Amino acid sequence: MSAETTRAANGSGARLLGAGALGALVALSLGLYGNVHDPASDLSVTLGFKDTITMKVWLASVAALLAVAQVTTAAWMYGRLPLSAPPHWIGSFHRISGRLAFLLTLPVAYHCLYQLAFQDSTARVLVHSILGCAFYGAFAAKVVVVRAHALPGFALPLAGGVLFSLLVGVWLTSGLWFINENGFPSP
Amino acid sequence: MASPRPDPLRQVDRVLAPLTWLLTAFAVVVLFAGPELIGAEKAGAPAQTGGAAPTEEASSGADVFASAGCGGCHTLAAAGASGGVGPNLDEVKPDAATVASVVSNGRGSMPAFGDLSDAEVDAVAEYVASSAGG
Numbered sequence: 001m002s003a004e005t006t007r008a009a010n011g012s013g014a015r016l017l018g019a020g021a022l023g024a025l026v027a028l029s030l031g032l033y034g035n036v037h038d039p040a041s042d043l044s045v046t047l048g049f050k051d052t053i054t055m056k057v058w059l060a061s062v063a064a065l066l067a068v069a070q071v072t073t074a075a076w077m078y079g080r081l082p083l084s085a086p087p088h089w090i091g092s093f094h095r096i097s098g099r100l101a102f103l104l105t106l107p108v109a110y111h112c113l114y115q116l117a118f119q120d121s122t123a124r125v126l127v128h129s130i131l132g133c134a135f136y137g138a139f140a141a142k143v144v145v146v147r148a149h150a151l152p153g154f155a156l157p158l159a160g161g162v163l164f165s166l167l168v169g170v171w172l173t174s175g176l177w178f179i180n181e182n183g184f185p186s187p
Numbered sequence: 188m189a190s191p192r193p194d195p196l197r198q199v200d201r202v203l204a205p206l207t208w209l210l211t212a213f214a215v216v217v218l219f220a221g222p223e224l225i226g227a228e229k230a231g232a233p234a235q236t237g238g239a240a241p242t243e244e245a246s247s248g249a250d251v252f253a254s255a256g257c258g259g260c261h262t263l264a265a266a267g268a269s270g271g272v273g274p275n276l277d278e279v280k281p282d283a284a285t286v287a288s289v290v291s292n293g294r295g296s297m298p299a300f301g302d303l304s305d306a307e308v309d310a311v312a313e314y315v316a317s318s319a320g321g
Contacts, residue, residue: 033218039256045222053260053272092196099200099207106214114218115259115270122298 012151019144019159027137034118034129045111052111053178054185059104060175066101067167070094074160101167102139109136128173135166248314251307255300257315265318273297276319287312 049055073094076086112132120126142159145151178185249266252258258268262275281289287308293299303311 038254039259051272052270089194089196092194092200095200096196096203099203103207103210106210110214110218114222116256119256121300121302125298 012148012155015144015148015151016155019141019148019155022144023137023139023141025137026140027133030113030133030136031118031130034113034133037113037117039115039117039119045107047107049187050185054187056108056111057175057178057185058187059108060171061179063101063104063108064168064171064175066097066104067164069097070101070160071164073097074157078157105135105167124173124177128170131166131169131173135163135170138163138166247307248310248312251303251311252314255303255307255311257311260297263315263318276315280319281316283309283312283316286315 075081118129142163145155145159252266260270260272262269290300290308
């Protein structure tokens with residue numbers, strides 16, 4: 001292996017490590033905030049829904065659907081679906097659906113962190129708290145991976161797959177759990 | 188030579204990209220600055236609704252109510268809580284035994300608060316019952 005190849009491999013490894021470190025820092029920061037922040041009892045965010053929990057279930061569920069669209073369009077762009085060549089707008093659609101999914105999680109996460117904080121009262125709540133923090137860490141890491149050049153081919157699918165899995169995990173331990181317990185709330 | 192096909196989604200993405208970062212930064216700022224930045228009222232010390240002086244247990248119950256995050260899900264005017272997830276305690280007016288049972292064992296989608304001591308459960312139960320008029 002030439003010196004140039006070795007330098008390139010070291011550089012891509014360092015960028016991957018940097019992305020992972022940033023993600024870990026973001027996740028830990030959120031977990032720390034949630035741990036030291038006293039749960040508030042003074043916030044009611046509804047964004048036009050009838051109450052806060054309804055807003056959270058709807059936004060999280062739509063975000064999870066958009067995440068499925070993310071994986072589907074990514075697989076299409078990578079030629080992993082038995083479909084014809086992807087349309088020219090697929091890249092833009094992929095980016096927009098990703099941004100929207102992320103934006104929809106913000107009011108939900110804000111309410112979780114500010115009003116409920118990091119909790120461990122049950123296994124479900126603990127897992128949800130951990131996955132929620134990890135999701136934003138994974139998002140930060142994926143942004144770095146998307147923008148970095150000369151990374152190994154597995155880096156972006158891995159970052160996207162982890163992000164998708166975490167979002168689905170967050171939804172399973174909150175939105176789906178609530179729907180199972182109470183039915184899907186009308187907006 | 189034919190011009191490239193216009194991609195309206197690309198234009199949307201160009202607007203959405205900076206908007207995403209702005210809203211993310213705003214969310215972080217509000218996280219630290221508090222909800223009054225977005226117009227939500229931040230409660231101060233728990234309000235007194237009755238003329239009687241609070242008992243020591245009720246005062247301790249108010250602390251438990253605040254620290255356990257009860258107000259995140261329940262409305263209780265005396266605590267300045269306006270949560271809309273669970274029942275409105277001012278309307279339900281539960282008695283102390285009911286509150287203690289639900290807090291200890293959970294009910295429906297509300298989890299049991301097993302990390303609270305018996306004294307804390309009793310305190311918050313008395314506080315909610317007396318504050319809500321149950």
